[in-house]
């Protein structure tokens with residue numbers, strides 16, 4: 001019970017800090033404020049370079065091909081590795097425009113936001129003969145529309161009065177109804193693929209991923225709350241509960257499963273591809289909908305991840321049945337995990353993984369898709385970097401929680417790498433091979449929905465000042481509203497805000513020591529944290545916990561274990577692999 005309460009308390013403080021910490025930042029160093037403004041403008045230029053090129057050369061098709069300045073109608077290709085069943089007569093759904101809507105609002109471009117809404121409401125149609133991936137379509141298209149609808153109708157009057165008549169919500173509901181037949185299976189777990197016009201196709205594959213059936217609840221839940229039609233939320237919830245019932249005795253999950261038999265196909269999993277957003281949505285659904293059930297699921301799943309997948313700051317994969325390690329790989333998608341840990345309150349663990357991931361980013365200039373930790377080398381084929389946002393996302397969350405200016409420098413380095421290696425005349429191009437920085441003719445829509453957005457928010461978070469938002473796995477903001485909470489958990493009702501302000505209590509939960517809630521640390525206002533020193537403590541030899549080898553590291557004060565030197569050169573409780 002105690003860890004539960006404690007982790008939850010941490011969560012409360014962090015949620016509050018996201019909206020109130022700015023009050024304390026008035027003493028922010030002028031130099032940093034200037035740098036942040038300059039970097040924000042740099043990110044704004046990046047976004048418009050990507051956006052304007054898309055609008056000029058690809059719109060209303062799905063995505064831009066920046067090298068040839070043409071387009072690709074890629075919605076039906078997303079997640080479709082073998083490019084099967086591609087449509088013959090599909091002219092795109094303006095995917096990149098839909099994905100850009102919330103970024104336009106965050107960057108303060110209400111006129112373009114309104115222009116886009118009007119175009120979409122007059123032209124977007126989902127009655128198209130295209131087989132699409134349920135997960136991708138949900139996070140990109142449904143999530144993009146639902147989030148933009150909320151931003152178009154909130155109290156800020158962004159749009160010319162009367163111009164908006166819920167057109168985006170009507171489109172979202174039409175799309176939602178077209179997705180529902182996918183859930184018509186004996187288990188309630190949805191098919192991975194559905195044709196928007198004809199429903200589930202004959203002989204459709206019954207294989208799907210954990211993310212594919214476990215990360216639909218934010219978008220489908222929001223759609224139900226907004227339309228009053230409970231079918232969307234109910235389908236997503238039913239699938240999530242079924243998936244939850246398939247966990248192993250170790251509280252672990254596999255990566256792929258069969259939606260008809262409800263049996264696992266791939267038993268090895270980690271926190272990366274195929275699983276990542278499942279964990280993310282358990283937690284975020286708890287914040288958005290306030291259900292204790294989501295919290296209980298997340299808590300058990302999180303503890304199991306830290307126990308079976310974590311190795312120092314790294315995460316490997318393990319077999320769900322035995323907990324035995326399977327693959328020792330850093331994948332680019334794993335870089336979102338520290339951001340989620342910040343929301344949970346596990347800032348120390350988030351910080352240490354983020355440092356190591358950023359080290360790999362700096363080593364190559366960008367983050368390669370797959371890096372073999374046991375051999376400290378690139379995966380022989382997965383050497384690409386498709387403009388992914390995850391490291392920027394974690395950097396944004398860590399800066400929100402700590403205001404440590406080091407994360408601003410990380411953001412600056414990410415921005416500079418993106419401009420140096422991926423910017424071309426016609427937009428931003430993915431990288432095919434990080435060893436040669438050879439380009440690929442593709443600008444993914446998530447570069448506008450996520451990469452640019454998180455970098456912008458890192459340098460300018462004014463969008464977050466008066467409202468708490470949770471970002472979907474595609475970076476689309478959903479507000480935290482008490483009206484959406486079935487029963488607002490007591491921990492979220494700030495009865496005494498002065499209390500939080502005055503004490504400036506910072507509690508740290510650390511999974512690094514496998515304790516969800518170790519000794520609390522009282523922040524004494526800038527002069528550093530007061531740790532209780534123990535008898536076995538031996539300080540690290542060099543300043544800032546930096547090291548060249550294990551000899552530079554001391555003995556940990558909390559558990560008396562010998563610290564060692566990580567790949568990025570920091571002392572900690574890493575074990576050698």
Ligand SMILES: *[C@@H]1O[C@H](CO)[C@@H](O)[C@H](O)[C@H]1NC(C)=O
Nearest residue numbers: 088089090091092127128129
């Ligand atoms: C797609 O575009 C082509 C060429 O303009 C047109 O002939 C076709 O009817 C369009 N298809 C649909 C489904 O709109």
Ligand SMILES: *[C@@H]1O[C@H](CO)[C@@H](O)[C@H](O)[C@H]1NC(C)=O
Nearest residue numbers: 048051052108109110111112
């Ligand atoms: C909004 O976006 C459009 C299209 O890129 C651009 O022409 C306009 O200058 C932008 N407005 C603002 C205020 O940034």
Ligand SMILES: *[C@@H]1O[C@H](CO)[C@@H](O)[C@H](O)[C@H]1NC(C)=O
Nearest residue numbers: 084085200201202203204205
């Ligand atoms: C579906 O599978 C059956 C049995 O293998 C086959 O006879 C039928 O032609 C297939 N249908 C399609 C549309 O591929």
Ligand SMILES: *[C@@H]1O[C@H](CO)[C@@H](O)[C@H](O)[C@H]1NC(C)=O
Nearest residue numbers: 347348351402404544545570
């Ligand atoms: C993150 O880790 C570095 C290196 O160990 C340390 O200097 C820094 O204070 C940590 N920051 C937070 C917020 O824990």
Ligand SMILES: *[C@@H]1O[C@H](CO)[C@@H](O)[C@H](O)[C@H]1NC(C)=O
Nearest residue numbers: 495496497498499500502503
């Ligand atoms: C709020 O907390 C402060 C500090 O603990 C206390 O002095 C004050 O009386 C509290 N106010 C209310 C309304 O409970």
